[in-house]
Amino acid sequence: MMNFDEVKKQLQQESNSTNGSIVDSMPLKFYEPFVVQGIKVDLVEPGRIICSMIVPPRLLNTANALHGGATVAIVDIFGSAAIYTDSVAARRVGASVEISVSYVDAAYAGEEIEIESKVLRVGKVIAVVTVELRKKKTGKVVAHGRHTKYLAVSSKL
Amino acid sequence: MMNFDEVKKQLQQESNSTNGSIVDSMPLKFYEPFVVQGIKVDLVEPGRIICSMIVPPRLLNTANALHGGATVAIVDIFGSAAIYTDSVAARRVGASVEISVSYVDAAYAGEEIEIESKVLRVGKVIAVVTVELRKKKTGKVVAHGRHTKYLAVSSKL
Amino acid sequence: MMNFDEVKKQLQQESNSTNGSIVDSMPLKFYEPFVVQGIKVDLVEPGRIICSMIVPPRLLNTANALHGGATVAIVDIFGSAAIYTDSVAARRVGASVEISVSYVDAAYAGEEIEIESKVLRVGKVIAVVTVELRKKKTGKVVAHGRHTKYLAVSSKL
Amino acid sequence: MMNFDEVKKQLQQESNSTNGSIVDSMPLKFYEPFVVQGIKVDLVEPGRIICSMIVPPRLLNTANALHGGATVAIVDIFGSAAIYTDSVAARRVGASVEISVSYVDAAYAGEEIEIESKVLRVGKVIAVVTVELRKKKTGKVVAHGRHTKYLAVSSKL
Numbered sequence: 001m002m003n004f005d006e007v008k009k010q011l012q013q014e015s016n017s018t019n020g021s022i023v024d025s026m027p028l029k030f031y032e033p034f035v036v037q038g039i040k041v042d043l044v045e046p047g048r049i050i051c052s053m054i055v056p057p058r059l060l061n062t063a064n065a066l067h068g069g070a071t072v073a074i075v076d077i078f079g080s081a082a083i084y085t086d087s088v089a090a091r092r093v094g095a096s097v098e099i100s101v102s103y104v105d106a107a108y109a110g111e112e113i114e115i116e117s118k119v120l121r122v123g124k125v126i127a128v129v130t131v132e133l134r135k136k137k138t139g140k141v142v143a144h145g146r147h148t149k150y151l152a153v154s155s156k157l
Numbered sequence: 158m159m160n161f162d163e164v165k166k167q168l169q170q171e172s173n174s175t176n177g178s179i180v181d182s183m184p185l186k187f188y189e190p191f192v193v194q195g196i197k198v199d200l201v202e203p204g205r206i207i208c209s210m211i212v213p214p215r216l217l218n219t220a221n222a223l224h225g226g227a228t229v230a231i232v233d234i235f236g237s238a239a240i241y242t243d244s245v246a247a248r249r250v251g252a253s254v255e256i257s258v259s260y261v262d263a264a265y266a267g268e269e270i271e272i273e274s275k276v277l278r279v280g281k282v283i284a285v286v287t288v289e290l291r292k293k294k295t296g297k298v299v300a301h302g303r304h305t306k307y308l309a310v311s312s313k314l
Numbered sequence: 315m316m317n318f319d320e321v322k323k324q325l326q327q328e329s330n331s332t333n334g335s336i337v338d339s340m341p342l343k344f345y346e347p348f349v350v351q352g353i354k355v356d357l358v359e360p361g362r363i364i365c366s367m368i369v370p371p372r373l374l375n376t377a378n379a380l381h382g383g384a385t386v387a388i389v390d391i392f393g394s395a396a397i398y399t400d401s402v403a404a405r406r407v408g409a410s411v412e413i414s415v416s417y418v419d420a421a422y423a424g425e426e427i428e429i430e431s432k433v434l435r436v437g438k439v440i441a442v443v444t445v446e447l448r449k450k451k452t453g454k455v456v457a458h459g460r461h462t463k464y465l466a467v468s469s470k471l
Numbered sequence: 472m473m474n475f476d477e478v479k480k481q482l483q484q485e486s487n488s489t490n491g492s493i494v495d496s497m498p499l500k501f502y503e504p505f506v507v508q509g510i511k512v513d514l515v516e517p518g519r520i521i522c523s524m525i526v527p528p529r530l531l532n533t534a535n536a537l538h539g540g541a542t543v544a545i546v547d548i549f550g551s552a553a554i555y556t557d558s559v560a561a562r563r564v565g566a567s568v569e570i571s572v573s574y575v576d577a578a579y580a581g582e583e584i585e586i587e588s589k590v591l592r593v594g595k596v597i598a599v600v601t602v603e604l605r606k607k608k609t610g611k612v613v614a615h616g617r618h619t620k621y622l623a624v625s626s627k628l
Contacts, residue, residue, distance in 0.1 A: 098259050128615065321552055383502055
């Protein structure tokens with residue numbers, strides 16, 4: 001039997017958890033620090049950034065692996081950073097147009113992963129970057145993402 | 158001139174912020190509560206969930222709009238929830254295969270948005286769902302996402 | 315054992331088929347007519363187009379179902395057409411930024427499918443549209459696509 | 472003024488063109504030969520295929536560049552081929568789950584492009600591959616695609 005009540009109950013529990021007071025007291029614009037805290041920047045060169053992180057407890061899903069949402073956040077944040085290594089892009093205001101991620105393998109708590117962001121192109125108005133997450137030990141791909149940004153001259157899109 | 162040092166400095170600042178101690182002390186598996194806290198479940202029916210939220214300060218980006226990463230997290234979490242309204246899917250262990258999001262318009266702090274998740278299909282092994290974020294006042298689309306999950310019989314993928 | 319030779323042989327056969335002479339003699343810019351020939355336009359309104367087609371023999375894959383590439387071509391062509399129902403977009407030159415498709419179910423030879431293109435937004439520079447292919451008889455979704463275009467003022471991107 | 476009539480007229484013209492009789496007389500399962508005819512296979516190794524082609528007249532769009540739909544067809548066909556270089560995948564029946572493409576730059580008639588397909592993983596049930604199209608002369612990326620397939624043991628999905 002379909003159990004809608006259970007889905008509803010679980011969603012409401014999550015959205016009203018015992019951690020609610022911690023969450024409510026969080027500072028403004030907390031999303032990026034929440035995700036990237038502890039990520040080490042290993043290399044920054046024109047059009048390419050390599051970082052590494054040990055999968056932290058707070059970003060785990062119920063299967064004890066890196067949460068799919070956190071993976072996309074990494075694609076978002078480090079893809080953008082790679083685009084801003086370009087001198088033209090650096091003078092623009094970027095807005096995300098599209099982000100997509102393929103989940104290829106699980107990265108478990110405590111595993112070290114390497115994050116490589118590679119710019120495919122910074123055009124006059126559109127920039128495209130790929131971000132690959134790999135296990136540092138084996139080189140196995142964990143996730144592959146692509147991020148397309150619109151580069152506005154002024155802040156008015 | 159390309160300013161790699163600045164990109165590197167900014168990334169390292171973010172990953173080592175003054176909020177670091179708050180982030181480090183966060184409980185296990187904190188990603189979902191962090192995102193969904195405060196989201197109201199308005200409707201749960203077979204294959205469809207509607208929720209609503211007022212864009213909270215903690216999920217803003219530097220332009221004071223809902224962070225693109227938070228948008229994907231919503232597509233991830235509420236897309237999954239809609240899939241689990243299906244009786245077959247409910248008995249399976251799901252793993253994300255692909256998530257993609259198109260950013261259509263900005264949703265600013267304090268705006269109320271409606272989140273509609275609609276299952277396209279729950280097959281024997283693959284389930285696909287769309288998640289649309291809209292401004293409640295105008296109905297204008299903020300973002301459109303799609304989430305594909307693999308449904309495993311056992312927990313071994 | 316991995317059989318590279320076989321993959322290579324098959325690829326080369328396909329790229330040098332007995333139909334080669336037919337293909338070589340094809341007129342300029344033949345891709346769109348090749349795909350859309352026989353598609354019926356049922357409705358054109360601002361921001362929305364509905365078409366229908368009976369899956370033709372030439373667009374089948376080896377499993378006798380609509381070829382995945384043809385599905386994307388439909389998302390490309392009819393998504394664009396829906397965008398051009400907008401008066402602003404109609405005066406611009408569009409270039410595809412991103413196309414993505416989820417394959418949800420097979421549509422077999424002779425089945426009638428309905429194609430619905432819905433514009434999510436035509437902004438100043440970016441337009442986004444979804445295209446859904448459904449079986450006409452049952453309403454079951456066959457594929458769901460999204461197409462993002464850049465709208466240039468002049469023809470120079 | 473919005474010109475629905477014009478959009479409708481153009482769509483109907485395309486779907487009922489003077490080339491209609493050529494298209495109608497095309498053989499069964501003609502989509503792949505139509506696209507891949509003339510593509511040269513340069514390298515096939517486990518998990519990787521490199522091909523090259525000179526952009527042919529029949530695959531041009533109205534801007535005299537490789538048609539976006541043809542680009543996806545290449546991602547579809549050559550991505551699949553790379554997956555089948557894997558011995559496990561070779562014994563399965565694959566079905567496309569998701570294809571996405573970012574259009575990065577135009578490839579004009581007569582330009583030589585290189586197509587590199589790289590398998591990210593062939594798992595027990597899901598395989599993921601990236602396909603990049605580059606200009607042979609400059610190495611500049613033309614398009615980047617990703618293709619996810621479901622690998623079924625039998626032909627029943």
